[in-house]
Amino acid sequence: MVTHNDPAAEHGFGHSPVAKTILATLASLGGLFCIGIVTGITTAGLEKGSLSIRAGLIGTACLVIGVLLFWQAFRMIRGIFAEPVGKSTRRARMLTVVSLALGVAIGIMLSVGESGRSPLVSGDDISPTVAVILAVCALVVVPVLTLVWFRALDEHEAAAYSIGALVALNCNIALTAAWWVLAKGGLATPVEAMPIFLMTMVVWSAVWIWKRYF
Numbered sequence: 191m192v193t194h195n196d197p198a199a200e201h202g203f204g205h206s207p208v209a210k211t212i213l214a215t216l217a218s219l220g221g222l223f224c225i226g227i228v229t230g231i232t233t234a235g236l237e238k239g240s241l242s243i244r245a246g247l248i249g250t251a252c253l254v255i256g257v258l259l260f261w262q263a264f265r266m267i268r269g270i271f272a273e274p275v276g277k278s279t280r281r282a283r284m285l286t287v288v289s290l291a292l293g294v295a296i297g298i299m300l301s302v303g304e305s306g307r308s309p310l311v312s313g314d315d316i317s318p319t320v321a322v323i324l325a326v327c328a329l330v331v332v333p334v335l336t337l338v339w340f341r342a343l344d345e346h347e348a349a350a351y352s353i354g355a356l357v358a359l360n361c362n363i364a365l366t367a368a369w370w371v372l373a374k375g376g377l378a379t380p381v382e383a384m385p386i387f388l389m390t391m392v393v394w395s396a397v398w399i400w401k402r403y404f
Contacts, residue, residue: 217263224256285339292331296324350401358394365389
């Protein structure tokens, strides 16, 4: 009996590297959300000195779901790296993992300010030590990683990266100019760097994914 593989099924949603990456990211975020619930329930129980049966069941369920989601994300990521690829692609993927790890570390450092609250949410100041570390990362570590990563890219991915950078730069210019003019006209608050920075990175990433995989 002869069987025929369906090309559409092989290249459908969930089979391409970008789909696997998106699903792994969503699974990781879901796992973090569940672990956050478990942490909140545990903290509340320690403060009160007791834990209700309902809270215990919810916490246990969230813990199990969170572990399963993390395991699924790990399997997806392992599957992506197990695919046969060239040396330059393996190097680029490894640098991507290093960059993600650096991003997680930066996120953790930004999550706690001098008053114990997140500076990104509360607007609190960052401790001088953390500020120096983050400045060194921004001025030295990130540019070096970007240069090495860019040199490891193939022509198609480098083109997607460059187009994304160009669109993001124009977005940054437009947002900064419009916000500054509106602020000078008394129609908006003074220009803040972080919202514009985040929007620039979102646009850059979106265009890169679009040009790279679609």
